[in-house]
Amino acid sequence: MTIADVCSPAVTPQAQSVRTVVFLLVDGVSMMSLASGIEPLRSLNRLIGREAWRWRLASPDGQPVAASNGIPLPTVPADEALVGADYLFVCGGLRIQSVDEKRYLAVLRQAVRAKVAVGSLSTGTYLLARAGLLDGYRCTIHWENRPAFQEAFSNLDCTDKLFEIDRDRLTCSGGVAAMDLMLHLIAERHGGDLARRVANQFHHERIRDERDNQSGGRLERLVNLPRSVRTAIQIMQGAIEDTLSIAAIAERVGVSPRQLERLFLRYFEVTPARYYLALRVDRARELLLYSDWPILEVAVATGFTSTSHFAYWFKRLHGVKPSAVRVRDARGAPAPAPETIRR
Numbered sequence: 001m002t003i004a005d006v007c008s009p010a011v012t013p014q015a016q017s018v019r020t021v022v023f024l025l026v027d028g029v030s031m032m033s034l035a036s037g038i039e040p041l042r043s044l045n046r047l048i049g050r051e052a053w054r055w056r057l058a059s060p061d062g063q064p065v066a067a068s069n070g071i072p073l074p075t076v077p078a079d080e081a082l083v084g085a086d087y088l089f090v091c092g093g094l095r096i097q098s099v100d101e102k103r104y105l106a107v108l109r110q111a112v113r114a115k116v117a118v119g120s121l122s123t124g125t126y127l128l129a130r131a132g133l134l135d136g137y138r139c140t141i142h143w144e145n146r147p148a149f150q151e152a153f154s155n156l157d158c159t160d161k162l163f164e165i166d167r168d169r170l171t172c173s174g175g176v177a178a179m180d181l182m183l184h185l186i187a188e189r190h191g192g193d194l195a196r197r198v199a200n201q202f203h204h205e206r207i208r209d210e211r212d213n214q215s216g217g218r219l220e221r222l223v224n225l226p227r228s229v230r231t232a233i234q235i236m237q238g239a240i241e242d243t244l245s246i247a248a249i250a251e252r253v254g255v256s257p258r259q260l261e262r263l264f265l266r267y268f269e270v271t272p273a274r275y276y277l278a279l280r281v282d283r284a285r286e287l288l289l290y291s292d293w294p295i296l297e298v299a300v301a302t303g304f305t306s307t308s309h310f311a312y313w314f315k316r317l318h319g320v321k322p323s324a325v326r327v328r329d330a331r332g333a334p335a336p337a338p339e340t341i342r343r
Contacts, residue, residue: 019189021055021087022116024107025065025075026124028093033121034067036178037089043201044186047194056081060103068093078107085116087170092123105131119181122174123290129153139171140164147240147283148291151301162208180208228253229263236276240283243303246272281317284310288325295322 021041023034041053057073058081059065064072075081082088088111090104108131111118120128125141126149128134134153140161141149150158163172163181172181179202187195187207199207225233231253235244249272250257257272264272284302287293293301299310299322314322 018051019053019087020085021053021089022058022078022081022085022111023055023121024058024078024081024088024090024104024124025073026090026092026104026127027065028068029065029073029091030093030122030174031067031069031071032176033172033174033178034073034091036176037091037121037172037182039202040179040182040186040198043198044190044194047197047201048190052190056085058082058107060100060107078110082107082111082114082116085111085114087117087119089119089121089170089172090124090127091121092126092174101127101130108133117168117170119170119172121172121178125149125158125171126152128169128171129156134169134171137169138164138166139169140173141171142173142175144286145290147286148289151287151291151293176204177208179204183207184209225267226263228255228260229267232260232264232272233275233279236279240280241301241303243276243280246276249276277313278317280304281314284314284322285318285325288322298322 021037023037025034038055041055044053045051057065057075058078059075060078062075062077062080064074066072088108090108104127108118108127112133118128118133120139120141122142123145125134125139126145128139129149129152134156138157138159140146140159140163143160146158146160150156161173162177163170163184165181165184170181172178179199183195183199183204184207186198195207199205232249235249235252246260247257250260253260255263260272264270264275268275270278280302284298284304287298287301288295291298295310296307299307302310304310304313311321314320318325
């Protein structure tokens with residue numbers, strides 16, 4: 001079953017049939033993503049007074065899977081769950097660990113052979129990529145994981161959208177964006193009015209679509225900034241490893257270095273150089289959290305010429321050494337959150 005096969009009018013026989021969604025859970029699955037994927041379907045069933053959608057929680061072996069908040073979730077074996085399924089979403093959490101990866105990849109490939117549309121919530125996109133199921137497809141992943149994902153799968157078209165639907169591949173950045181994805185599927189099958197009624201049940205004021213970008217980290221809302229500042233930031237974001245001088249950035253923007261400095265001091269209270277440095281350090285933190293690269297490789301990938309220089313600025317901006325972030329993450333403790341840019 002592909003997305004193209006889904007009919008919109010609620011009166012068609014196809015719309016009267018039951019759609020089955022399988023959520024393939026990975027240890028540490030995000031409860032917010034999972035709930036945002038399930039609850040719109042439950043609410044839709046309640047509003048129309050019948051079971052139009054059903055869902056199954058699955059794992060490769062049918063054993064309980066612990067969510068990111070520690071709550072154990074019962075599952076059924078994936079082989080059983082896939083019988084009659086229309087969609088399969090692999091649901092990740094903070095990180096996708098390599099343990100049992102082969103079994104998850106086997107389930108995904110089995111779903112594709114069975115003509116099930118496959119997708120992901122949050123970091124589940126990693127497993128789709130590792131299974132080779134995203135070649136030639138657009139995809140997305142949570143903004144915090146995207147830099148490491150792009151480094152690992154540079155051949156894939158990974159966007160910064162909330163979700164991507166490309167034929168029979170449906171990837172989602174996770175969190176409440178999973179609700180927008182499900183509302184989109186509901187609208188396709190049952191119409192926009194019913195999708196909006198479901199959204200209203202959750203005080204979800206606007207159903208966002210695949211044109212909406214994610215926002216997060218230090219990526220401020222750029223729409224209200226002067227064009228020259230927006231352009232400068234976009235140039236910085238595109239030159240993290242092979243860094244540019246502020247003079248070169250200013251030349252590309254079409255202003256003088258002094259003008260660019262005045263603009264950044266006005267809108268961010270930091271110089272362009274310090275803003276650029278903070279972008280690179282933030283990218284490094286994401287790579288430390290969501291990749292297994294050695295610290296030296298992370299430093300090089302974010303434009304630092306030595307680990308000592310990298311460690312100095314990382315601790316200056318985040319309060320801990322890079323190695324401490326990796327150690328704390330390995331123990332399952334939250335890594336320190338980014339601080340505001342210091343001058």
